[in-house]
Amino acid sequence: MGRLGRITRRSFLVTSVAVAGGVALGVWQAKRELPNPLALDEGEAALNPWVVITSDGYTIVTPRAEMGQGVHTTLAALVAEELEVPWEEIRTIHGPAARAYFNGALLRAAVPWPGYEITGWKEWLADATFVLPKMLGLQVTGGSTSMLDGFDKMRLAGAAARETLKTAAARRWGLEREDVRAENGKVIAPDGRAIPYFDLAVQAADIDPPSDLVLKPRSEWRYLGHAMPRVDMVPKITGRATFGIDVRLPGMKFATVRRNPRLGGRMRDHDPAPALAMPGVEKVIALDDGVVVVADNTWLAMQAARAIPIEWEDSPHPPTTSAQIARLEAAFDAEPDSVMRDDGDAVAAIARAPTEKVIEAEYRVPWLAHATMEPMNATALLEEDVLTIWAPNQAPTLIRAKAAALAGVPEDRVEVHTTYLGGGFGRRAETDFALIAVEAAKALPGVPVQVTWSREEDMTHDFYRPAAMARMKGVVNEDGIAAFYGRVSAPALGRQAGRRLSGIASPGPDRMIVEGMFDQPYGIPDYRVEGYAADLDIPVGFWRSVGNSCNGFFHESFIDELALAAGRDPMELRIELVRRVHEPSARVLEAVAEMSGWGGPKESGVGRGVAFTHSFGTPVAQVIEVGRSGEGIRLLRAWIACDPGIALDPLNVEAQMISGMVYGLSAAIFGEIGFEDGAVIQSNFPDYEALRLPQMPTVEVRILESGRPLGGIGEPGTPPSMPALANAVFDLTGQRIRTLPLGKALSFA
Amino acid sequence: MAYEIRVNGRRHAVDLPGDMPLLWVLRDALGLTGTKYGCGVAACGACTVHVDGEAVRSCQLPLVEAAGHEIVTIEGIGSPEALSLLQEAWLAHQVAQCGYCQPGQIMQAAALLAANPDPSDAEIDAAMAGNLCRCGTYPRIRAAIRSAAGLMKEKG
Numbered sequence A: 001m002g003r004l005g006r007i008t009r010r011s012f013l014v015t016s017v018a019v020a021g022g023v024a025l026g027v028w029q030a031k032r033e034l035p036n037p038l039a040l041d042e043g044e045a046a047l048n049p050w051v052v053i054t055s056d057g058y059t060i061v062t063p064r065a066e067m068g069q070g071v072h073t074t075l076a077a078l079v080a081e082e083l084e085v086p087w088e089e090i091r092t093i094h095g096p097a098a099r100a101y102f103n104g105a106l107l108r109a110a111v112p113w114p115g116y117e118i119t120g121w122k123e124w125l126a127d128a129t130f131v132l133p134k135m136l137g138l139q140v141t142g143g144s145t146s147m148l149d150g151f152d153k154m155r156l157a158g159a160a161a162r163e164t165l166k167t168a169a170a171r172r173w174g175l176e177r178e179d180v181r182a183e184n185g186k187v188i189a190p191d192g193r194a195i196p197y198f199d200l201a202v203q204a205a206d207i208d209p210p211s212d213l214v215l216k217p218r219s220e221w222r223y224l225g226h227a228m229p230r231v232d233m234v235p236k237i238t239g240r241a242t243f244g245i246d247v248r249l250p251g252m253k254f255a256t257v258r259r260n261p262r263l264g265g266r267m268r269d270h271d272p273a274p275a276l277a278m279p280g281v282e283k284v285i286a287l288d289d290g291v292v293v294v295a296d297n298t299w300l301a302m303q304a305a306r307a308i309p310i311e312w313e314d315s316p317h318p319p320t321t322s323a324q325i326a327r328l329e330a331a332f333d334a335e336p337d338s339v340m341r342d343d344g345d346a347v348a349a350i351a352r353a354p355t356e357k358v359i360e361a362e363y364r365v366p367w368l369a370h371a372t373m374e375p376m377n378a379t380a381l382l383e384e385d386v387l388t389i390w391a392p393n394q395a396p397t398l399i400r401a402k403a404a405a406l407a408g409v410p411e412d413r414v415e416v417h418t419t420y421l422g423g424g425f426g427r428r429a430e431t432d433f434a435l436i437a438v439e440a441a442k443a444l445p446g447v448p449v450q451v452t453w454s455r456e457e458d459m460t461h462d463f464y465r466p467a468a469m470a471r472m473k474g475v476v477n478e479d480g481i482a483a484f485y486g487r488v489s490a491p492a493l494g495r496q497a498g499r500r501l502s503g504i505a506s507p508g509p510d511r512m513i514v515e516g517m518f519d520q521p522y523g524i525p526d527y528r529v530e531g532y533a534a535d536l537d538i539p540v541g542f543w544r545s546v547g548n549s550c551n552g553f554f555h556e557s558f559i560d561e562l563a564l565a566a567g568r569d570p571m572e573l574r575i576e577l578v579r580r581v582h583e584p585s586a587r588v589l590e591a592v593a594e595m596s597g598w599g600g601p602k603e604s605g606v607g608r609g610v611a612f613t614h615s616f617g618t619p620v621a622q623v624i625e626v627g628r629s630g631e632g633i634r635l636l637r638a639w640i641a642c643d644p645g646i647a648l649d650p651l652n653v654e655a656q657m658i659s660g661m662v663y664g665l666s667a668a669i670f671g672e673i674g675f676e677d678g679a680v681i682q683s684n685f686p687d688y689e690a691l692r693l694p695q696m697p698t699v700e701v702r703i704l705e706s707g708r709p710l711g712g713i714g715e716p717g718t719p720p721s722m723p724a725l726a727n728a729v730f731d732l733t734g735q736r737i738r739t740l741p742l743g744k745a746l747s748f749a
Numbered sequence B: 001m002a003y004e005i006r007v008n009g010r011r012h013a014v015d016l017p018g019d020m021p022l023l024w025v026l027r028d029a030l031g032l033t034g035t036k037y038g039c040g041v042a043a044c045g046a047c048t049v050h051v052d053g054e055a056v057r058s059c060q061l062p063l064v065e066a067a068g069h070e071i072v073t074i075e076g077i078g079s080p081e082a083l084s085l086l087q088e089a090w091l092a093h094q095v096a097q098c099g100y101c102q103p104g105q106i107m108q109a110a111a112l113l114a115a116n117p118d119p120s121d122a123e124i125d126a127a128m129a130g131n132l133c134r135c136g137t138y139p140r141i142r143a144a145i146r147s148a149a150g151l152m153k154e155k156g
């Protein structure tokens, strides 16, 4: 069960200590402190919900899920920097589901303006969005917001803990707090006497942190701004890290789920007998839309699930990919859901432009699965009225609320333990996998049940990246782009997910249909972007970079088309147009041009493409170089320049930029989920391929730092990768591919 | 029927069906959870272990065929206290992100280096092609394998 188990096991007793993070959040009046969820063993002291001091080191309780993005390491570095403790003595654990761990920055991205424009009164209003997650206790890892939320909060948690430790030591010595200093896990008196933190922790926990906390200036940072060894590296390379699928509990049973392949359809009838006849199969639990089979091991459960004859109902959705695309097309005939950019008058500009100066194009992207490396799973145990859940998840408080309702127990009797996540990419911001485990736990009270999905079940029951299409028009002149008019049709992900996760159908236009299209810092005089909500309720979800993953491709492919039609260099023109609006964005383009030697001599038989997207507060520009080989087009080299404001851990920023790009390239070349008879066609990696090591280009990353506000790093690397590749393919072959995946039109080595 | 298998130098008697894949024997019966399930169809490499020193997809190896062979899993090639040389290289290059594919990657790379201590880039590519990483840690995997090979050369 590990440390968190020990810390939270007995109850959600509220300790009396102050919540230092409250200090960070003085933007609004509702500065009510939230209870500290940690209950401790004898001899442990929690100085606030983020810092626990024990005799053998410091445990940073991290409010966000570690799914590969390195968040535990950087959140720990934020605390450690101010706490003044040695890095080697730091450990991290996932915090329990608790309101204190709300993500204040989560809804910041929901404001209806482009990220680069959030200054002045808009910044004040965006900050006001911090209130809602606090009130709702929204503990969610997503939207590339962990650092925006945690940058001050975690440093203040460390500083507050440090100051209370200093106060405790000063009192012992009959000195003032100002007389002593903190260093390397000790408080030191002017005469050189020292007391280790651990010996002060219990007293310190009773001391209110001062309100005059001063954070270190950047020039004094020792951990932040430097590449820190990841806290999760050793367990992950020795097979000791516990992912959700690795949870092992005494008496635990292994289960799997099999649901109607026709999405959204129910189960009409089933016969559990053949499964129950298999030795070692314990139980078949009927759900509305399928079965959970409980057995002695996962393999047996999977075999047994397949052996059950089941009659499925039809899917309520259009049953084929082409019928779904027809709905995307039909949406254009209705009123737009949004017009989130309308500079000048693009419609009039197009109407009065000579036809040879008007460029039109239509683009399409398919549904995509997340395909996290670790398939969906969760473990649950229901004992009387206490429900315990172990799950690799991005949203523990949502799981807690829904699980409580499903099991019929009060929310304060539900514990959610977050394990390591074998990839999240947005899939694990959902709650379905946890609720299915709760169904199993309800059927077997007192028995822990782990429900592991087969890869096939995982891929065919995802919350997919929406399929989308764009109808683009533009006007070119000798200077470049005079008008840009983009229309995007997609299912309304924001509304669907809002309804599903919070029960609230958010009113107003759905930003996710057009993000990555309406909010790009291009200075184009006549510039209009319309979103159309398609009448399609296929389960859709947050897929790394969300709407930007579609619109980055549409926008940046079309910018390329317009630039070339105007006879301009696509890089130069981008720099020119972007510079009119947002200097840091122009600089990342310049950086990537310099890194790649753009415009210089190019080897023959090589194509290059550039693309740029500003998403999650971070502008990213990429250049991708491709060549030909006997087996098809080969990715040769790639260059990435980004500006997250401050590089809190440069090596991790580099890793995330590359990771985001690879995720996008996999989609650009291979990714496609299609439907037949209401069911998803692709079911496993052989038909849903991803980039593999031999295909990986060499990559160089440069990080620019224009200062605050902080941008995200987990997602912004994804959107520009797809258009950069499509643009490179055009440069190489002269073929403009407007429908992803590219692998359908061309072969890739 | 009971089978006897040797894993990481230890003998285990397991009373499980002969057609049960070694992957699930390791994970669900022996509690060796370092070996991961990713696809079950030999397409991802997450389940890679060594059988008599060779990299094998344990999701494809029935228990009956595993019996009698020397099996090594990620738990057997190093520990947090005593990393193998290859794991040291993985640590130095900070390879892992989510980490889920990494046991398979490391087992695959270890088998490569055991058979070919000085692999070319093309040989690294070929050996690692079956191991997916959805986090895209490929550049650091390449770098770690190269530096481990270098270290092995130094040590002779």
Ligand code: FES
Residues within 6 Å of the ligand: B036, B037, B038, B039, B040, B041, B042, B043, B044, B045, B046, B047, B048, B057, B058, B059, B060
């Ligand atoms: S689980 Fe064996 S190769 Fe994927």
Ligand code: FES
Residues within 6 Å of the ligand: A068, A373, A422, A423, B096, B097, B098, B099, B100, B101, B102, B132, B133, B134, B135, B136, B137
């Ligand atoms: S590190 Fe996440 S799949 Fe490889």
